[in-house]
Each structure stands twice: as C-alpha cells, then as structure tokens.
Amino acid sequence: MFRNLSTVGLPLSGRPSELIELALSFGFDSMDIDIIDFQQQAEAFGVEHARRLMVSARLKSGMFELPVDISGDEESFARDMERLPERLDMAQATEALRASAVVAPASEEHGFKDYFELHRKRLDTIGDLLAKRGIMLGLSYIPEAAAREGKANAFISTFEGLIGLVQTSHPSIGAIVDSWALHASGEPLELMAKVPAGRIVEVRLSDVPRDVAVSELTYQHRLMPGDTGVIGMGEVLTQAKAAGFDGPVTPCADRTNLTGRGREKVVKLAGDRLEAGWREAGLPIVPRWFLPVAKEPGSFGGVDAFVPAE
Secondary structure, eight states: OEEEEOTTTTTOOSOHHHHHHHHHHTTOOEEEEOHHHHHHHHHHHOHHHHHHHHHHTTOEEEEEEOSSOTTSOHHHHHHHHHHHHHHHHHHHHTTOOEEEEEOOSEESSOOHHHHHHHHHHHHHHHHHHHHTTTOEEEEEOOOOGGGGTTOSEEOOOSHHHHHHHHHTSOTTEEEEEEHHHHHHTTOOGGGGGGSOTTOEEEEEEOBOOTTSOGGGOOGGGOBOTTSSSSSOHHHHHHHHHHTTOOSEEEEOOOGGGSTTOOHHHHHHHHHHHHHHHHHHHTOOOOOOOOEEEEEOOSSSOSEEEEEOOO
16 A cells, blocks of 8 residues: 545645655655646646656655546537547546546436446447556445435445446446445444455545534534544454455545645644554655655746765
C-alpha cells in the first residue's frame, strides 16, 4: 500500500509544483491526476513536459476521475465516450492506471434491474477500453439517505450492493473501499474480503464525529482520519492488507472541517495521521527523500526539479 494525496479528497488548491513539494515533504508516495488538465498540458507542450515534475519527484500517479458519467443519460454518456479512448491514452502515458467513478444511488426513470443491467453493459464497454491500457476502474457509492430522496427508484447505496455490481462486471472494474461510506451505511469492514481478488482499487480514510448518529451523517460530517478515532485507521488498513490490497490509500475530509488550517498544515496533518495508521497496521514506512531545486517558472511554476537529500 502507498500513501496518496488527492486535492479532491482533501480540497486543496495551488500550483502542481507546490502541491508536489507538500506531498513529498509530508510522506506521500503518490498524487491524483486531473486527466483533462494533463491532456491539455500534453497537447500544448508534449507528454514528457507534462510529466516532468512527477517524474523528477519520483511520485507515482494515484487516481484519476474517469471523465464519463456512468449513470448519466444516453446522450451525455455517448458524448463522454467519444473522447474516452484518447483520454485513457493520456492516462496510460502518465502511468495513471487507476480511475474512479461514482454509481448513482437512485433513479427517476429506471427500476433497479434495468438500471443494474444498464450499468453492467456500460461498464463492460468501458472495461474493454481500460483493459487494453492496463487501467482499473474503482466504483464508489453514496450512502446518505438524502441522496435518494425524491427519486422513484433506489439503486446502489451500500458496499454490499456495490460488490454485487463489481462481481458481474468486466474484470477491469473494481471497488473503492471508503471507510466513511462503510460506516455511514452501517456495514462491517470484513466485507472487503468479498471483493473479487485484485479488484480493490483504492482505500479512502476518514473519520466521523462521536455525537452524530449513523442515520444522520451527511458528507459535511466527513472528518480527517484520526480526528475522533471512531473509524480506526489501523483496522481499515489491516483488513485491506488481508484482502491483498496494495494500492493507494487516500485521506479525505470535507472542506468545512478544514477551515482555518493552511494548506501546509492540512497536508502535514494528513501525512502524520497516515503514518500513525501505518504503524497501527504494522506496515513498513519508507524514509522520505528529496530536495527541491531550480525555482524556475513554467507551465507548472515553482519547483522545477528534485534531487535526493544528502
């Protein structure tokens, strides 16, 4: 397993060079990629230029958001699919081999069986494109009851339901284990063992308040991992290890719970918390390296290269 920094999971902004420096400084091994931004950079300056900071920093590419609404209407899905092959080519070029997508929790138009079959067919089509490039897609779900309100037909809002979709889908389709979502849907961590072998794509770590009932949780109650200890990081990581997972572990928190903390403090806290979780689970911690050099503005600005520290 390796520690992954996501500027969506922890809402952060800044130049890529600044974020890369923070990731390295505070113990992260990888960063998520904005594949559309990467494509624009690569088309303007070339793939090697677009990749240069990540390569220099020895950071792995973590996750990228699949630029397709897998639960959308036929028109939007077809439009997204037109550009998907070229964007997957870009993901392969930057060695971003893990994507994410969200499954809708409900539908106004489709009953459960029809919607399930629609997703399965779409995922088979997407899976063929992914397999040619060695990319896995991890699916996540939305557990909050509020997300299903006002819709005629409930769909997937539990991890067990998500596993059912993964089990019947293309081998390049897997599941994202989100500790917060599992807690919110009232399901045990042991369900990880039911995910087909090799098809857990990402693990997301968060925490919850002690004084909010599970049935009342909303996304705004997503805390930084380790804030209260209600969701034990070590237990999540131990279960993931037992399930054979060896991919990115991403800390996530809602923006409202990070208010008043600067970007550096947020990343440092996340790095410290992950290290604590690593120790709880008995996972090896690789020593940090890197020294930023040559502050030179460019398309990414700031740090231009990294060298090993003495």
